[in-house]
Amino acid sequence: MKGIKVDQVGSEFQLTEDLPNLTPGPNQLLVKPIYGAVNPVDEMMRGSGLLVTSWPWTPCCDVAGTVVQVGSDVTRFQVGDQVFGCQGVGFPGSGGAAERCFFREDVTAKRPDNISLADAATVGCGSETAAVGVWGCLSVAMPDPQNLPAVSDEWVLVLGGGGNVGAYAVQLAKLSGYKVIATVSPKSVEAAKASGADETVDYNLPIEDQVAKIKAATKGGLHRIYDSTSAGINTVKKVLEAIKDEPGQKYFTSVNDWEDFGTLAGDTKFLAISLGPVARPNPEHNQLNADVAKYMKVIQPLLASGKLRVGDYTLFDKTGFEAFPEAVKLQSSGGAKKVVVKFQDE
Numbered sequence: 001m002k003g004i005k006v007d008q009v010g011s012e013f014q015l016t017e018d019l020p021n022l023t024p025g026p027n028q029l030l031v032k033p034i035y036g037a038v039n040p041v042d043e044m045m046r047g048s049g050l051l052v053t054s055w056p057w058t059p060c061c062d063v064a065g066t067v068v069q070v071g072s073d074v075t076r077f078q079v080g081d082q083v084f085g086c087q088g089v090g091f092p093g094s095g096g097a098a099e100r101c102f103f104r105e106d107v108t109a110k111r112p113d114n115i116s117l118a119d120a121a122t123v124g125c126g127s128e129t130a131a132v133g134v135w136g137c138l139s140v141a142m143p144d145p146q147n148l149p150a151v152s153d154e155w156v157l158v159l160g161g162g163g164n165v166g167a168y169a170v171q172l173a174k175l176s177g178y179k180v181i182a183t184v185s186p187k188s189v190e191a192a193k194a195s196g197a198d199e200t201v202d203y204n205l206p207i208e209d210q211v212a213k214i215k216a217a218t219k220g221g222l223h224r225i226y227d228s229t230s231a232g233i234n235t236v237k238k239v240l241e242a243i244k245d246e247p248g249q250k251y252f253t254s255v256n257d258w259e260d261f262g263t264l265a266g267d268t269k270f271l272a273i274s275l276g277p278v279a280r281p282n283p284e285h286n287q288l289n290a291d292v293a294k295y296m297k298v299i300q301p302l303l304a305s306g307k308l309r310v311g312d313y314t315l316f317d318k319t320g321f322e323a324f325p326e327a328v329k330l331q332s333s334g335g336a337k338k339v340v341v342k343f344q345d346e
């Protein structure tokens, strides 16, 4: 079948007609990807080979499309359903930049009627990464989507609240009843506020000034920090030092799952976010998939009720699988925030 492949570490993305045809396993759906969104992981994997289990490899883990075949044990979906979700990276059949790809049933959601298929393609990776961090690592209780909690005086600090993952982290923390303070550059202040941030701090300020603003705004109510940037550990360490004598257990999570941050002030509990193996069929990833499945059952109704907002994105002006490498270049160069490509007609 047709799609994009990368032959080996560092090779260019190239269009091919020779990708193997796919047959879904018992718990998998075979999906025709209609839209695919670029994530930083696409270029990272091409350049480093990290998370690739076999070559050639096909990129694009954030897909929305139509179910064309279901595995023998699938019960929640049928042919013709429009679905979305982060469908994993690096294993055979996972790449969305192809005529067909696998979705794993338990971490898949139906597109709600109030968002378009292109919108849906942008939700999976960002919202799931946010959910794993906020609900899984920061010990924040998942809300009942029909009966959201009132906002308390407890705060979550989100580093990078204007990015794709960060904007979902801001929203999920807010919907879970927390106030949010987000670090952003000046161009992202409005985006972070639109996601629900109560306060923003410019991450270009000297760290001491950022820490002083964070401490003054949160007034003893800060116990949870979400780093969506992998660039903010120095800020996190200084913030934790500044609040270490304030009562209450502190929690920190980061999308940076490869670095050892050493000891953190105040006996802070640290858990890294590792969405990488999501949707893989191997049993050793069952716990991650069970967690993400649980989160998707809250994310989907929050989207459907309009309480969770789809992040801003750019629909790329070229279409087809061959447009994906150009879209990756555009997003990686900072030329557009989140780029979505239409791969094929419905």
Ligand SMILES: NC(=O)c1ccc[n+]([C@@H]2O[C@H](COP(=O)([O-])OP(=O)(O)OC[C@H]3O[C@@H](n4cnc5c(N)ncnc54)[C@H](OP(=O)(O)O)[C@@H]3O)[C@@H](O)[C@H]2O)c1
Binding pocket: 039, 040, 041, 044, 125, 126, 129, 159, 160, 161, 162, 163, 164, 165, 166, 183, 184, 185, 186, 187, 188, 203, 228, 229, 230, 231, 232, 254, 255, 256, 257, 273, 274, 275, 276, 337
């Ligand atoms: N571990 C995992 O499982 C996992 C899963 C998904 C993503 N990730 C990683 O998560 C990161 C974010 O992904 P994304 O899709 O959200 O990317 P993105 O949309 O490009 O967002 C990155 C954001 O980081 C902000 N930023 C950069 N330097 C900063 C600093 N020093 N302090 C605070 N904010 C800073 C930028 O803010 P401004 O726009 O305001 O400049 C930008 O909005 C990527 O590195 C990605 O690879 C990891």
